[in-house]
Amino acid sequence: MKVLFNTYPMAFHTPGGGEIQLQQYHKHLVERGVQVSLLDLWNPRFKDHEVVHYFSCMSGSLHFCSFVKSIGLPLVVSPNLWITEESKAKYPFDEIRLIFVLADRVVCNSNAECDLLAKVFNIPREKFFTVYNGIDQYFLQPVDGQLFREQFGITGKFVLNVANVEPRKNQLELARALKAHPDLQLVLIGHVRDQEYAQSCFKEGGDQLRYIGPLNHDSDLLRSAYAACSVFALPSVLETPGLAALEAFACGAPVVVTSEGCTKEYFGAGAAYVDHADTAGIAAAIARCADAPRSFLSTIVASANFTWARVVERLASLYDDPVGLPDTDSLLSGFFDIESDGNSHFAWTKEKASFECRPGAISGIWRTEVGGTVEIRIDGELAHRYVEVPANWASFRIVVPRKDGTPLRNVTIELTETSGLPRSSPRAVALRDVQFMEASAPGFEEMALLDGLLQGSSGFYPIEVDPYRCFAWTGTRASFRSRPGQLDFVWRSAQSGTTVDVLIDGKPMLAHTPVGEDWSHVSLVIEPVKGSSTSEVTFVVSRPRHASTTDLPFGVAVGEVQFQPRVDQGPISDAGASCVS
Template sequence: MNILFATSQATSLVRGGVLTQVLQTKEALEKLGVKVTLFDMWKDIDIREYDLVHIFSANFATYHLARAFKVKGIPIIISPIFFTRRSKRLVKGVIAIDKFINRISRGFWTDYGLIAEMCHWAKAVTPNTKEEATLFQQAFSVPKERIDIIPNGVEERFAHASPDLFVKQYGMKDFILSVGHIGPQRKNVLRLIKALEKIDHPSAIIGRIENTPSGIACIERAKRNPRLLILDSIPHNSMLLASAYAACDVFVLPSQFETPGIAALEAAVAGAKIVITPIGGTKEYFSGDAIYVNPYSVKDIANGIKTALQKDKSSNLKERIMNQYSWKKVAEKAKLVYENVLNNL
């Protein structure tokens, strides 16, 4: 089996969860004997060499790429990595308006319309959570039989991480930690920073700082809190990041939504207690072993962190995530989806 992986050109610049998902899935599939090639726009390729293309992220940045593959006649699988808090009825309505206007005159585009068209081309749509799957079935009208959930995964190395490196470098242990881009509205870092002001406990936020009004506002606000350390982008493959997870007591990811947040999975298998958004399918992964907070309430985020600080650590979550969400398990499910698609062409 020969699979081509593709995603947005910006992924290598932005880094983050999509890149991790692509690279870790590729590595795990190759261990199962599946040949995986990363699409390189600067190299000539013979599309006939590949059985299918798996596109990660459904949005305006991948739309024309998907269309080009469709025109070439290669089967497409799409992992949307997409969620919205807007009602399914609203999303469906926008898609209907998009289709109506484009029947009359081309040139009117919406994100929802582009995503719907990509999913229409796909032989399979593979969301990360049941909640995301429901969104695509009900709002984007993807038939249930073309939806296969492929979860996100976590690397085993985080389960064996030592706190020593981070403690030695920054002199912090049993602190509050968050890992994620600083600036995007969805990541909700400004509210987190405000919540941390209400807690007399050391904390750290690790993430790429965006040069945007929102990113700048986060950094300026963080300066008010002498207990808060901001670290700009520790590489994902760094031992220091794994050590930070192992050194912290509580990991917080109060995003507007997550599906489910790879950083939270990594922190959980490193032994951290988890405080996270309930939106996007996180409860499917963390179940009753996490504290869920309203991402729009600074008070609720702060109270959730305070509650977590008072709890004892448990190995239940770590063991369950390692058993259910290793990248090996992810690759096995992906391989099964590929086989089903190819057997039904």
């Protein structure tokens, strides 16, 4: 597939979100094998391409679009436009409508934009096609906020706005709103598109406002600014949805954004929404968000739903069939909108959710609708199977280990079965109160070691942490695979009288071994059966006769795991297993 891109001549004089979108489509489509060319006015070679994609509906664009259709090429148009019955008089309405009529498909950034444009221009909804805006994966890799502060001498808490300075972005009203919070500085990053408007903003903001100017989109300083800010604010007249807001959201920053446009389709309850003309409302939203913690849930959702690598999949499909492809969301992975119950935020996955994550540990609580089990994969490899997720909220922890300096790893959560009941909706697993532990944090290596032992296991509950150790509870039966060597660990039960049978490749190793409520040490020698490189280690836990209800899962807790691999062909010790109280 060969696609030709073009936009209006002045677009890259002061590039904004639409121009970044064009560049990112180009980059990621090429990575998918789509041949994309940028129009060369001196050597356009139209006939060498199968589709022309035009970005804009600025006045004068109709002439180019008409020419494309006159030479028989399919035309796809991205208008990046939010227009209402009340505002349409401000635009070259008739010209834009003719562009839409000429186009084979009109690509919008949201379903809401598709619905609105179809209604306002009285054009069949089938003409419009949703491809969401995206972020580059490097926004999932944080940069220390101190880099930005030191570069520009910024101290204290500040509100960040990244946008071209112009009336539509509403920086003047933002500066007025910040007067209610003299302890907060306002930092503006972006090109000046309207010099007179910019001077009004600078005058209104006074010493409270700091204008940085434009930063390269792939600059570490931009990511550092997102990391350093207390609030990201984009109270524009309208947004579809604003790439900078999406980037700040992916970085976990509290986001205040206009309610006009399609912002809610992206951020759900994960952002605070304001009326662009309500100065007091903007000030109040900033006050609510200024001390809010950073959200790792928004990072996960942005990664699963809105990276350029994911969103261009639909665009590539459209190029293959610009006319006939229906605008249906064929993506069965990712998240539904972030929700809130008034106390915290949560989000439901679809059938599965795949997202990029830096090495570390993701924790929180999760649930399914009727109870079930999930599989967890890291970079496509099975990490944990048959992980029980109840219908009520329960704790979870997903360890993402380091791998050869790889900055991001792919994590997949997939609901594999439910507890014998039909699912009432396409929602699979809800994640709530999500936290992230950096791989550099104390205790992570011990956690990663235990998680490595349990990879591919069944019957284990998520890893827990107390002040002294990492551990994981088994169910009544749990198993994992181990290489040859000596495995040392401690274990305990929730109730006295519990006994455990340990099997290695189905053969008894320990029989009816008492496990008390206090931690005790165990050593196992792992000798695989002939022809196998690993052995299956199974714990079978027997309930004591006097067992009573407990908040802990019934089984044994296993922690302080150490593994000594076998370095020769001889046995490590004469004993196959030992328990030391």
